[in-house]
Amino acid sequence: MIEKIIISGFGGQGIMVLGQLLAYAGMIEGKAVSWIPSYGAEMRGGTANCSVVISDKDIPSPVVSEANTIFAFNSPSLEKFESRIIKGGLLFINSSLVKIMPTRKDIKVIKVPANDIANELGNMKVTNMVMLGAYIKAAKAVSVNSIIQALKKVLPPRRHNLIPLDEEALKKGAVFA
């Protein structure tokens, strides 16, 4: 198993943290993992993205040119990365914000109204977790349990009180997968 993921959206949508959670969860499960962020001037003007690889074996290249899975948290992300999904790959769209339609017919598209659900849960900070819930259910690359453990590593201690809400968000997101 080698899972190559690109996560993309606005700065502030929890893109980098989502990538780190996946990498940490993979590591907790004893897999080889890597995480590469976009950085610097690329981040200014609103788009942030990161690449994550989770693999049973050593990862030859941490650089993701073609991905099994893309997360598009906003429209520019969909435009930028849709062409880089492998045939039969997964595309997760934050349908609360992305109003354009993907053009590919050879991939599986999963739409998650992540902002709306996070809003219902009362905290926009869990938008990324809603998307992640759908991903875990659909891709089965890492378990929910590992993500919970990873949250304790990635989140600063003062944010650990959010973990139950994160779990709730994961469940709500899973419904859409």
Added chain:
Amino acid sequence: MEERLLMKGNEALAEAAIRAGCRCFFGYPITPQNEIPEYMAKRMPQVGGVFLQAESEVSAINMVYGAAGAGVRAMTSSSSPGISLKQEGISYMAGAELPCVVVNVMRAGPGLGGIQAAQGDYFQATKGGGHGDYYTLVLAPGSVQEMMDLTFDAFDLADKYRNPVLILCDAILGQMMEPVELKDEFITQLQPKPWATVGAKGREPNVINSFYVSAEEQEEHNIKLFTKYQRMRNEEVRVETWRMEDAEIALVAYGTVSRIAKAAVELMRQEGIKAGLIRPITLFPFPEKTIHDLAFNVKAFSVIEMSMGQLVEDVRLAVKGVAPVKFYGTTGGRLPTPESIFQKAYELMNELTRGENGCYEKIIR
């Protein structure tokens, strides 16, 4: 006890430096190496060391000169344009035989360039870099684990040879997170440095200098330096060969590109092309012998780098015309993909089977 952590390359490197006994860090901000001074600013006070953000790169390297002269393990880091500014100081340290570690997290150039990953500083790193007759030992990590391990070694090598050691990595290696095994090893006691200027009470003063008035003395000094570089060539060469046992085509790459090249080797193997990878870990001293010896076993070399053809020159010098050497590069901050490396290698193999390999020049253009 070994601890497994997910760390950024820049942070892993900084933590390794602390554990290797580095107690002075002098730096100046520049993307994409900022996590190193950031980490040092937090960590150095915890171990009783000095973190100082200098007013410029030139100041920072000269502070390293001072600290190294006092026998302290010292380091500075920067990215390409900043490393150019440090070259005067690096040359002075090579001349004065001072140990230090300099980190270059390469970005695109020339000039101010871009902030994406590149490898255009290969010549600067491996051929001296500043003025005068000298070399620095150059280590090229290929993973976050190696960012840590090679940094640890860099301080030992610097002390062993009393020479600057350069860690040449790139923006991807600096920014990337991978799991690392943190060795529970902290160096607190250094080997004695009887040459250091630490107060001359009761003995003759030590002099740290790179100034020689007479040509004879300067020549003698330079010959001594080059005896040292020859010893590095004999003792310090490091290279990884991967799937080379039955390889017909050898990819040659270092740093981030070597990782992408590994994925390309896997692609080629899936298509029945016998490919392998040669990854120089020391860029100076260069693994000439390994490459020359393997030239008799392969049909061709494909050298891949994020520059317009620098590493390829050392590969050609090592191969000595035994096999064709073809160059494939990206520049400006663009990365090659496994697919594009595969394509270039595939074209090269086709040229060879069409018999065009009779003429070496034809292959390399």
